[in-house]
Amino acid sequence: MPTSETWSNPLRAEHDKRLPRIAGPSGMVLFGITGDLARRKLLPAIYDLANRGLLPAGFTLVGFGRREWSKQDFEDYVLEAVRAGARTAFNEHVWARLAEGLHFVRGNFDDDAAFDRLAATLTELDSTRGTGANWAFYLSIPPESFSNVCHQLQRTGMAEGHGDSWRRVVIEKPFGHNQDSARELNEVVNAVFPEEAVFRIDHYLGKETVQNILALRFANQMFEPLLNAHYVDHVQITMAEDIGLGGRAGYYDGIGAARDVIQNHLIQLLALVAMDEPVSFSPRELQNEKVKVLRATSPITPFSETTARGQYTAGWQGSEQVVGLREEEGFDPESQTETYAAMTLGIQSRRWAGVPFYLRTGKRLGRRVTEIAIVFKEAPHQPFGALDTASLGENAMVIRVQPDEGMLMRFGSKVPGSTMEVRDVNMDFSYSEVFTEQSPEAYERLILDALLDQSSLFPTNEEVELSWAILDPILEYWAHHGSPDEYPAGTWGPRSADDMLARDGRTWRRP
Numbered sequence: 409m410p411t412s413e414t415w416s417n418p419l420r421a422e423h424d425k426r427l428p429r430i431a432g433p434s435g436m437v438l439f440g441i442t443g444d445l446a447r448r449k450l451l452p453a454i455y456d457l458a459n460r461g462l463l464p465a466g467f468t469l470v471g472f473g474r475r476e477w478s479k480q481d482f483e484d485y486v487l488e489a490v491r492a493g494a495r496t497a498f499n500e501h502v503w504a505r506l507a508e509g510l511h512f513v514r515g516n517f518d519d520d521a522a523f524d525r526l527a528a529t530l531t532e533l534d535s536t537r538g539t540g541a542n543w544a545f546y547l548s549i550p551p552e553s554f555s556n557v558c559h560q561l562q563r564t565g566m567a568e569g570h571g572d573s574w575r576r577v578v579i580e581k582p583f584g585h586n587q588d589s590a591r592e593l594n595e596v597v598n599a600v601f602p603e604e605a606v607f608r609i610d611h612y613l614g615k616e617t618v619q620n621i622l623a624l625r626f627a628n629q630m631f632e633p634l635l636n637a638h639y640v641d642h643v644q645i646t647m648a649e650d651i652g653l654g655g656r657a658g659y660y661d662g663i664g665a666a667r668d669v670i671q672n673h674l675i676q677l678l679a680l681v682a683m684d685e686p687v688s689f690s691p692r693e694l695q696n697e698k699v700k701v702l703r704a705t706s707p708i709t710p711f712s713e714t715t716a717r718g719q720y721t722a723g724w725q726g727s728e729q730v731v732g733l734r735e736e737e738g739f740d741p742e743s744q745t746e747t748y749a750a751m752t753l754g755i756q757s758r759r760w761a762g763v764p765f766y767l768r769t770g771k772r773l774g775r776r777v778t779e780i781a782i783v784f785k786e787a788p789h790q791p792f793g794a795l796d797t798a799s800l801g802e803n804a805m806v807i808r809v810q811p812d813e814g815m816l817m818r819f820g821s822k823v824p825g826s827t828m829e830v831r832d833v834n835m836d837f838s839y840s841e842v843f844t845e846q847s848p849e850a851y852e853r854l855i856l857d858a859l860l861d862q863s864s865l866f867p868t869n870e871e872v873e874l875s876w877a878i879l880d881p882i883l884e885y886w887a888h889h890g891s892p893d894e895y896p897a898g899t900w901g902p903r904s905a906d907d908m909l910a911r912d913g914r915t916w917r918r919p
Contacts, residue, residue, distance in 0.1 A: 429462070429856070429860055429862075430461070430462050430463075430464070431457075431462060431463055431464055431467070431856060431859035431860055432464060432540065432542070432859075432860075433464050433466060433538055433539050433540035433542055434464065434467065434539055434540065434542040434543070434544065434859050435466075435467060435468035435469065435470065435509070435530070435533060435537065435539040435542070435543050435544075436454075436467075436468075436469050436470070436543070436544045436545075436546055436855075436859075437470045437471075437472060437526070437530070437543060437544070437545045437546065438450065438469060438470070438471050438472065438546045438548065439472050439473075439517075439545070439546065439547050439548060439549050439553075439557055440473075440546075440547070440548030440549040440580075441471035441472060441473045441512075441548075442473050442474075442475060442485075443548055443549075445548050445580065446489075446548055447489045447492075447493075448489075448492075448493055449493070449611075449849075449851045450546070450548065450851060450855070451486050451489040451490060451493070452489060452490055452492075452493030452494040452495070452849075453849055453851035453852045453855055454469060454506075454855065455486075455490040455494050455496075455502075455503070455506060456494055456495050456496045456849065456852055457852055457855065457856055458502050458505070458506050459494070459496040459497075459499055459502045460496065460852075462856055463859075464538075465505065465538075466509065466537045466538035466539055467506070467509055467539075468509035468510075468511065468533050468537045468539055469486075469506075469509060469510055469511070470511045470512070470513060470526070470529060470530070470533070471486075471510075471511070471512045471513070472512075472513050472515060472522075472526060473512070473514065473515075474514065474515070474516060475512075475514065476514060477512045477514065478512075479510065479511065479512060481512070482510055482511070482512035483507050483510050486507075486510055487503070487507075490503070495849055509537055511529060511533065513525055513526045513529055517549075517553050517556040517557050517560070518556055520560070520563075523560040523561075523563070523564050523566075524564060526564070526566070527564040527565065527566050530543060530566060540572075540573055541569065541570060541571075541573035542569070542573050542574050542575075543566070543574075543575055543576075544575075544576045544577070544578055544607075544858055544859060545557075545561060545566075545567075545575070545576070545577045545578065546577075546578040546580075547577060547578065547579050547580060548580050549580075551582060551583070551584065551589075551593055554579070554593060554596055554597060555596050558577075558596055558597055558599070558600040558601070559600070561577075561600060562599075562600045567600050567601060574605070574861070575601070575605065576601070576605045576606075576607060576858060576861070577597065577600075577601045577605060577606055577607070578607045578609060578855075578858050579597065579606065579607070579608050579609065580609050581608070581609065581610065581672055582663070582667065582668070582671075582672075583608060583672070583867075583872045584872075584876065585663070585667060586876055586880050586883065587873055587876035587877050587880050590869075590872050590873050590876050591873055594869040594872070594873070598869065603868065603869060604863070606866075606869070607854075607857075607858045607863060607866045608866050608867050608868075608869075608872065609854055609866070610672050610673065610676055610865075610866070610867055611850040611851060611854065612672075612673040612676065612677070612778075612809070612850070613676060613850075613854075613865040613866070613867075614849075614850030614851065614852075614853040614854040614857075614865055615809060615810065615813075615850050616813065616839065617807065617808065617809045617810070617813040617814070617839070618677065618680065618809060619865070620807075620815075621677075621680045621681060621780075621807060622680065622689070624807070624815070625681075625685075626685050631805070632685070634784070635681075635759075635782065636759045636760065637759065637760055637761055637762050637763050639784055639785060640760075640763050640782055640783070640784055640785065641763070641783050641784060641785045641786075641802065641914075642763060642764045642765070642766060642783050642912075642914060643678075643681065643682075643763065643764075643765045643766070643780065643781065643782050643783070644766045644768070644780070644781040644783065644916065644917055645674050645677050645678060645681075645765065645766070645767045645768075645779075645780050645781075646768050646769070646777065646778065646779055646780075646781070646916075646917070646919065647669050647673060647674060647768075647769040647777075647778045648768075648769070648770060648773040648774065648775065648776060648777050648778070648900075648919070649769075649770065649771045649772070649773060649776055650725055650726075650772065650773060650774070650775055650776045650898075651771060651772070651776075652720065652730060652731075652733070652736060652747075652771055652772050652897070653733065653736045653739060653747070653771065654736075660739075660745065660747075661738075661739055661740055661743050661745050662743075662745055663745065664717075664745040664746045664747070664749065665717075665746050665747055665748055665749040665769050665770055665771070666717075666746065666749040666751075666769075666879060666882065666883060667879070667883070668769075669749075669769040670749055670751070670767055670769055670879060671875050671876060671879050672867070672872075672875065673769075673778075674767045674769060675702070675705075675767075675875040675878060675879070676698075676867065676871075676875075677780060677809075678701070678705065678753065678765055678767065679698040679701045679702055679871075680698070681780055681782070682701045682705075682755055682757075682759070682760055682765070683697040683698050683700070683701045684697055684700070684701075684759065685697075689864060690864070691862065691863040691864040691866075694864050695863075695864070695868050695871065698871060699868070699870055699871060699874065701755060701757070702871060702874035702875060702878070703874060704755050704756045704757045704760075705753055705754070705755050705756075705765075705874075705878050706753065706754060706756070706878060707751060707752065707753055707754075707878060707879075707881055707882050708752040708753065708754045708764065711881075711882055711885040711886075711889075712889070713908065713911055714751065714752035714908060715749075715750065715751045715752065715882055715885070715886070715908070716748070716749075716750040716751075716893070716901070716902060716904040716905035716907075716908050717746035717748060717749050717750070717886060717892045717893070717902075717904075718746060718747065718748035718770070718892050718893045718894060718895045718901055718902035718904070718905070719732075719733045719734070719745075719746060719747050719748070719892045719893075719894055719895075720732060720733050720747050720748070720770075720771060720772035720894075720895055720896070720897045721733070721734075721894045721895065721896055721897065722735065722896070722897060723772070723896035723897030723898045723899065724896075724897065724898045725772060725897050725898045726898070730772065730897050730898075732897065733747055744891055744892060745892075746886070746892045747770060747771045747772065747892075748768075748769070748770035748771070748773075748892070748895060748901045748902060748905070749768065749769055749770070750766065750767065750768035750769075750901065750905045750908060751766075751767055751768075751882055752764050752765070752766055752908065753765045753766075753767060753878065764912065766908075766909065766914075766916075768901065768905065768916070770895075770901050772897035772898065773898075773899070773900055773901060774898060774899060774900050774918070774919075775919065776810075776811065777808070777810070777811070777919040778808075778809040778810045779806055779807060779808050779809060779917075779919055780806070780807040780809070781804055781805075781806045781917045782804065782805045782806075782807075783802050783803075783804045783914075783917075784802060784803040784804065784805075785802075786802065801818070801832050802818075803818060803820070804816075804817075804818040804917070805817055805818075806818070806917075812838065812840075813838070813839040813840070814836065814837045814838040814839050814840075815836075815837045816834055816835070816836050816837070817834065817835040817836075818832055818834050820832060853865070854866070900916065900918065901916075
């Protein structure tokens with residue numbers, strides 16, 4: 409029977425200072441195994457964790473789905489996904505050990521007999537694979553199926569650990585479509601799993617540069633004293649995509665950019681930038697500080713001036729001519745769903761009162777980039793002539809989340825010469841240039857944390873409900889006032905978004 413020692417491979421965990429913790433005896437049941445997320449992200453991440461020596465030797469993955477697959481069919485499917493998406497080099501020995509623990513159970517979510525077979529399979533695997541009766545149930549499925557799956561896990565006793573064993577549930581977004589539905593989903597899940605056993609995935613929180621926000625702020629004396637209303641003029645948080653809807657038109661219609669990105673990713677980034685220093689980085693202390701910030705955050709009115717939304721039209725994406733949203737296959741041409749959303753939020757706290765936080769996201773924008781730009785106020789007095797600083801802009805600290813992960817500082821410097829001319833210059837830190845280690849992929853970090861019971865990077869139910877409370881008033885306003893403005897593909901959004909900042913005498917940063 410396999411032991412809990414790590415798998416032998418050239419990337420052993422004890423030499424990897426990025427992810428040094430090794431999961432104990434455990435297994436995972438993956439619902440939604442045939443979905444796009446599982447194929448592109450989850451299965452490659454599990455292999456990469458195994459290849460890096462971070463999973464126990466007896467780690468077992470059970471897929472649950474409607475396919476009539478044998479064990480060999482399932483192994484072939486996982487192998488194809490691993491070869492296509494794994495970041496680490498393929499290792500036959502590691503794959504052979506991982507394949508031993510691959511099992512598939514056929515069934516539907518409302519099929520009692522299928523879940524009975526699943527329960528019997530887990531009991532057998534506890535004996536043969538040494539999983540210690542520790543199981544994580546990964547729900548990579550639509551929210552409307554949560555209730556069925558949770559009920560079945562409760563009915564069969566799979567949701568309850570015995571003795572020292574544990575059971576956890578990992579949930580993919582979306583977490584509802586407004587605050588009421590999010591609260592209902594939380595009640596459904598918490599009726600079966602206690603909150604400490606619930607891990608809600610926001611893959612952005614697993615990115616190395618997002619976690620580096622905490623290091624930049626709280627490990628360095630030079631930054632934290634400046635991050636407050638005395639020095640900061642405003643903050644811009646941007647997630648821009650250069651792709652269109654592609655094959656997601658059916659999913660995306662009725663959801664839109666604000667629900668898809670701002671409610672989770674961007675509001676979480678806001679919380680990390682704006683939170684006060686936690687007593688420690690334990691999950692409870694970190695989550696408490698984020699909750700305090702979210703409780704103090706609200707949208708700024710009037711929404712006709714402080715928000716903007718749009719839909720992309722045909723245009724040029726680089727050298728490629730692309731169709732507009734209404735020509736995308738499967739999208740309702742009468743839909744009012746936005747592909748661009750921008751809004752102004754304020755934080756009513758001593759640290760941030762009066763500092764607007766501008767959040768924006770969109771598809772078919774100028775380039776793919778996610779960044780946080782902290783823009784500072786002008787110096788209260790400048791002993792320079794007007795022409796001396798004509799080329800000087802505002803100081804800024806820009807945290808690049810993706811791509812080209814790193815940080816940029818923009819400040820003024822004298823131009824060489826006999827005259828006093830001050831011009832903007834950049835000081836640029838790049839992860840890829842400074843560190844030789846490759847950053848772990850977000851899902852690797854999050855899957856490992858769920859197996860290790862490290863919940864710092866997972867939003868709590870209170871965080872989810874508070875983020876909806878921030879967004880709901882804007883969505884309600886949009887539902888009853890006007891329509892999305894149009895913007896050509898390849899540009900940076902509708903004119904109304906530029907007007908939104910221009911009213912405050914500001915402009916969007918062009919990444």
